[in-house]
Amino acid sequence: MTPSPAERIRLAERLDGVAPLLLVSDLDELRRLIAAPQRLPPTSSAPTPEATDDTLLIDSARSTARSRDREVNLTRLEHDLLACLTAEPIRVWSYAELHRSVWRDEGLRRRSDVQSLVKRLRRKLTELGTGVTIDAVRGVGFRLTDHRQPRIGGS
Structure with missing residues (x-):
């Protein structure tokens, strides 16, 4: 059975700093990665990803978010929150889940954080x-929403 993105995040958090880590969804994905031709950047720094449309790109190495020709720096907490929300963009994340993922603690009473x-x-x-924003879901938490995309269904 393939682990969910949330399970992958939990595993990565537990192994963070222990060793280099590559998470793949299945053996076929690993084989594709191994078989893919490897291109090394001409310098020691990683190349900046390019956004050709309104796509939101998160550069974890540089801790930035980028869309078209605009870029913003992210703090560690902002980066971790955005990474968490983009892992499952339609999902509504509770305050407790976000606190565990971003601050790595329970934080049940610290909604203000x-x-x-x-x-x-x-x-x-x-x-x-971008049309991407974070919407509040009253009494539950938050979810990432792309307001450029038409909604399917009623809500």
Whole structure:
């Protein structure tokens, strides 16, 4: 059985700093990665990913978010929150789940931490000019939403 993205994130968090880690969904994905031709960058620094449309790109190595010709720097917390929300973009993440993923603790009584971080990250996403934002789901938590995409169904 293939582990869910949330299970992969939990595994990566547990192994963080222990050794280099490559998470793949199945053996076929690993084979494709191994068989893919490897291209090394001409310098020691990693190349900046290019966005050709309104795609939101997260550069974990540089801790930035980019869309078209705009780029914003992200703090570690902002990066971790955005990475968490993009792992399962339609999912509604509870305050407790976000606190565990971003701060790596329970934080059940510290909703203000999450709300403050979401506010700062929303501002940066708006600065990028994408239709991607973080929507609050009353009484539950937050989810990543792309307002450029038409919604399917009623809600």
